[in-house]
Amino acid sequence: MDLFDKLEGRPGPLGEFTSDGYGYYTFPKLEGPIGPEMKFNGKDVVVWSVNDYLSVGNHPRIRKADKEAAEKYGLSAPMGARLMTGNSDEHEALERELAEFMHKPEALLLNYGYQGIMSVIHALVDRNDFLIYDELSHACIVDGKQLAMAETSVFKHNDMKSLEKQLERATRKMKPNSSILVVTEGVFGMTGDLGKLKEIVALKEKYPFRILVDDAHGFGTLGKDGSGAGTQLGCHDGIDIYFGTFAKAVALIGAFVATEPRVNEFLKANTRSQIFAKSLPMPIVVSARERLKLIKENPQWREKLWENTKKLRNGLIELGYNVLPSESPVTPVLTSGSTDLCQEIMKEMREKHGIFVSGVAYPVVPKGVVLIRLIPMTGHTDEHIKKTLDAFEAIKPIAFRNLSEKMMA
Numbered sequence: 001m002d003l004f005d006k007l008e009g010r011p012g013p014l015g016e017f018t019s020d021g022y023g024y025y026t027f028p029k030l031e032g033p034i035g036p037e038m039k040f041n042g043k044d045v046v047v048w049s050v051n052d053y054l055s056v057g058n059h060p061r062i063r064k065a066d067k068e069a070a071e072k073y074g075l076s077a078p079m080g081a082r083l084m085t086g087n088s089d090e091h092e093a094l095e096r097e098l099a100e101f102m103h104k105p106e107a108l109l110l111n112y113g114y115q116g117i118m119s120v121i122h123a124l125v126d127r128n129d130f131l132i133y134d135e136l137s138h139a140c141i142v143d144g145k146q147l148a149m150a151e152t153s154v155f156k157h158n159d160m161k162s163l164e165k166q167l168e169r170a171t172r173k174m175k176p177n178s179s180i181l182v183v184t185e186g187v188f189g190m191t192g193d194l195g196k197l198k199e200i201v202a203l204k205e206k207y208p209f210r211i212l213v214d215d216a217h218g219f220g221t222l223g224k225d226g227s228g229a230g231t232q233l234g235c236h237d238g239i240d241i242y243f244g245t246f247a248k249a250v251a252l253i254g255a256f257v258a259t260e261p262r263v264n265e266f267l268k269a270n271t272r273s274q275i276f277a278k279s280l281p282m283p284i285v286v287s288a289r290e291r292l293k294l295i296k297e298n299p300q301w302r303e304k305l306w307e308n309t310k311k312l313r314n315g316l317i318e319l320g321y322n323v324l325p326s327e328s329p330v331t332p333v334l335t336s337g338s339t340d341l342c343q344e345i346m347k348e349m350r351e352k353h354g355i356f357v358s359g360v361a362y363p364v365v366p367k368g369v370v371l372i373r374l375i376p377m378t379g380h381t382d383e384h385i386k387k388t389l390d391a392f393e394a395i396k397p398i399a400f401r402n403l404s405e406k407m408m409a
């Protein structure tokens with residue numbers, strides 16, 4: 001059978017949705033400067049779907065820094081992979097600043113988070129090793145597992161008994177040259193709950209393993225100084241390799257890992273998707289440095305983010321919505337229904353109320369679950385929150401249509 005003919009009958013789990021709702025439910029185009037108010041299909045909307053948590057993306061100092069860096073360097077330099085011709089003083093300075101921000105000895109810049117963490121996992125473990133990860137891990141961790149040569153197993157989401165079972169099994173099967181890597185997330189991006197990092201770190205007393213934490217949503221937003229979920233939970237030193245991305249709180253592209261020097265040195269020479277790929281352009285690196293500096297100088301932005309998060313969450317709870325026990329700014333609104341209901345809610349919110357929210361249904365979440373995810377930002381105002389809560393009040397007959405007493409509890 002011709003490969004391309006076969007693809008038509010095999011659209012993939014998201015395929016039918018991407019073509020059906022193209023431009024509206026999938027691949028929508030939000031226009032105008034990044035912020036809580038943007039344009040969608042020519043209409044003004046209050047946006048709860050972009051991850052610019054601290055509202056740095058459109059900050060005047062950043063816009064100026066971006067412009068000046070683009071003027072100074074252009075977008076091409078440096079050409080080549082860092083290993084060859086793509087390194088610069090700016091790249092190295094950013095790594096030093098990231099290490100300092102993260103209270104780790106060293107940091108390694110990654111061109112993209114997704115490919116970066118995949119390669120980090122791939123590089124760290126070999127065929128003698130064991131890789132154990134949380135079942136709700138992001139696709140990039142699952143794909144990292146596919147690349148890894150190690151024997152892999154999952155533990156039930158945040159379930160320490162289940163993790164211990166896997167650790168016991170791996171420890172029993174270990175050969176003298178075997179090692180164990182546990183991978184989890186700081187913040188689970190769809191549900192907003194934190195990884196049980198403190199409990200996992202405590203298990204190091206009992207089992208021989210290292211831990212890698214993907215803290216994409218926690219970097220910049222959690223912890224008193226923004227250094228993430230480990231700091232928030234009081235176990236940062238126990239995280240052996242910390243992964244953060246610029247794609248959320250830094251509102252940019254690029255990512256990094258922060259760890260100890262011998263591991264950094266190893267990863268520098270072994271993360272294949274980074275070594276054999278062009279390095280980040282100078283304006284991105286220069287801008288990342290400026291953004292990190294700005295985030296450091298403005299801890300009150302994190303306070304405002306949390307204030308907004310609490311107002312939004314409490315308002316939704318008062319309206320009777322199930323917002324799950326989220327412990328981060330990620331605010332999920334859970335209801336019961338099909339993909340059709342999910343789309344109806346999104347459309348009603350966008351068209352009737354001028355509120356841009358995104359939702360997911362099966363196959364992204366289990367069948368029957370509709371999850372609308374709201375991402376608060378520092379720049380949201382009380383008026384934005386009120387307008388949004390008024391809209392959620394108005395759509396209750398739709399959102400609660402299939403809800404049993406049990407789910408609402």
Ligand SMILES: Cc1ncc(COP(=O)(O)O)c(C=O)c1O
Nearest residue numbers: 112113114138189216245247255
């Ligand atoms: C938990 C998690 N890990 C990794 C990534 C990938 O990061 P990036 O967008 O920098 O490739 C994302 C999405 O951005 C994410 O949510």
